[in-house]
Amino acid sequence: MCMKNIDPVADQIVLVKERYAGPIGIMTTSTGAPISYTDATNSLNTVLMNTRNLLETLSHLNRERIPERVVHAKGVGAFGYFEVTHDIRYICKAEMFSRIGKKTPVAVRFSSVIADKGGTDVERDVRGFAVKFYSQAGNFDIVGINLPMFILKDPVKFPNFIHAIKRNPATNIRDFKTFWDFFSLTPESFSQLLLQFSDLGIPASYINTAGFSVHTYQVENEHGKPYYVRFHFTPDAGIKTLTTEQAKIIAGEDPDYYNRILYRAIANGKFPSWTVGIQVLTLDDVKKSNFDVFDVSKSLPLDKYPLKKVGKLILDRNPKNFFADVEQMAFSPGNLIPGILGDPSKLFEARRFAYMDAQFHRLGANFNKISVNCPYRTKTLTYNRDGTPPVKDNEEDIPNYYPNSFNGPVPYMDTHKSQLIEIVENPEPDNFDQATEFYNNVLNSDARSRLIINIVSTLKLSTPMTQKKVVAIFEIIHPDLSRRVAQGLNATQTSEECVI
Known part of the structure; x- marks a missing residue:
């Protein structure tokens, strides 16, 4: 094949063939027994219960799907690294910011909010922008979006918001009567809503999509002094968008348009990158602000809290297997590391529960032992055992309870226990x-x-x-x-x- 004409997406399976001189090995059952040509190609005139290959493949086929994400079901992921370019240790002591030049592996998932797995990439919607940092102090997740504010601030409204924008329970069809009815009764949503219906509502690609943590995180330096930051990911390729008319044409021709662009760019060595910055507030700034800086339905004014550069996010590796590497990705705002305490708002508190509960439902009790979620750069020692596979070594033969007298893992002795500040949230702020x-x-x-x-x-x-x-x-x-x-x-x- 002429290398100039290779498309890493359309020709992916051909490229696999060219890596090998012949078949990579002998087919086996899941227990490793070799499968004969007869068993692999014919089951007629045989005792089916004696045909392990047929029984195994049929039973596995019935179990191939896991529950679809209720929101952010359609998405794509990639891998790369975050590199520190500016020193912020005086703001945050987190291990991943420990020195200029420090590189931390990352997994990133981009997604739509409303679309089902089989939907189109280019419908008008908010996009998820989730980043998992595999730090040496554990995994830190930023589960953000492509707009600087969220649709609502009260977690009790979230399930109803999702029901209103998803399919009508009677017709199973998306219903703009329920969509607009919910928003007309939720004034805090209109700041984000205007952005969603502006040009920003349909990005040109994920490579041209910005990311925002939305939450204002409380962080601390090595002396325990708190600061408050919002993370921004600004695409080095620039923020670019599609018109509604362009999106309609693309939707009919290529519903996986964003996926194709991202995969092709990385495969061709044109690695997408983002400049990572933070808006920084002191405790005094928080107290003197004329609005709630933890209100996710508002952005922090850049003229008042300018961006401070932190580093670069670069994606340089595609998933080898979509299900293993992307569909099983599990993010949670509750995945925090020393130096990053989270956000004191009730929405953040609710998300800490909701995301973890979603992973238990979709992936089972051991979802953090799945390779893509595993905090592989640090040694994990827990007293959790058994449950839905994978269990990996299942903590081997060490004690399974704490406290114990048999040299099981012990907690570290903290001389200073940091706490999130307490805030009082106004249920009726200036929404407009x-x-x-x-x-x-x-x-x-x-x-x-x-x-x-x-x-x-x-x-x-x-x-x-x-x-x-x-x-x-x-x-x-x-x-x-x-x-x-x-x-x-x-x-x-x-x-x-x-x-x-």
Whole structure:
């Protein structure tokens, strides 16, 4: 094959063949017994119960699928490393920031929120941007998104949010009546909602997608002094987007468009990279801020808390097997390491439970012993035993209870126990100031027009009652936004009446 014409995606299986002079070995059963040509190619006129190969493959086929993620089901992953380029040890003592030039292996998963596994990559949606740092002090996960704020701040609303944006329980079809009804009753969502319906709602590729931790993490230096940071991942290839019209064409031709671009780029040695930065606040900044800096439905103003560079995130390896390396990836905001304490908000607290519970359900009790999730750069010693495989060495022959008198693992003696600060969260903050800023000062005239078209295209499918509520909320954000959405809805209704 001419190397110039090789596509690492379309020709992946051909490239596998070219690596070997012939078959890589003899087929076996899962117990290692060789399988004969007759058993592999014919089961007619045989006693099926005596045909181990057939019984094993049929029974395994029935068990090949694990529960699909309820959200972020459609995604793609890759591997690489994070390299420190700027010293922030005076802010955070975490092992992965210990020196300039320090490299920490990472796994990254990009995903859609709404789409099912078989959906299209390019629908208008928020994107997940999850990073697992395999630090020598354990795994640290940032489970972020591609927008600087989240849709809501109260965890009790989250299950209802997911039900509203997913499939109607009666029709099993996505329903924009429920979508817009939920948002019309959840004002805090509108800052992110405007970004989602702007050009940012459809990235050009994952290589051109930014990432945000959304949460404001409490971290500390080696002296125990706290700081508060939000992580940003800025694509070195630039933030680029698709228009709705471009996305419609791509969706019909290649539903795995983002997956294909990322895999091909890495396979061709064009490694995607992101500049990693943090916004930094002191405890005094937190106390003096005129809004809750832990409110995930708001971004932190960059003019007030500018980005400080930390390092580079580089992806240089594709998964060898998608199921093993990506489908089994398990992220959790609760995966923290010394020096990074987490976020004191109730949303973060709820996510610590929800993500771990999701992994137990999808992958079983030993999900952190699955290779892609294993904190392989540190020795794990727990008193947890047995359960759904894999169990690896199952802690071998050491005691399985603590405390014990037989030299089992012991906790380290902490002379200073750091604690997250306690905060009081306002259930009714100013929900619209950042949405107003975005519409008025960030979007240009053309971008505003596209925003209006994108909103009207789905809002017109909701009920008149919901449309009235949404237009009223837009009036608070900006009168021009409200007026133009209302005009768009009226024009749509008039056009439909004429057709009828």
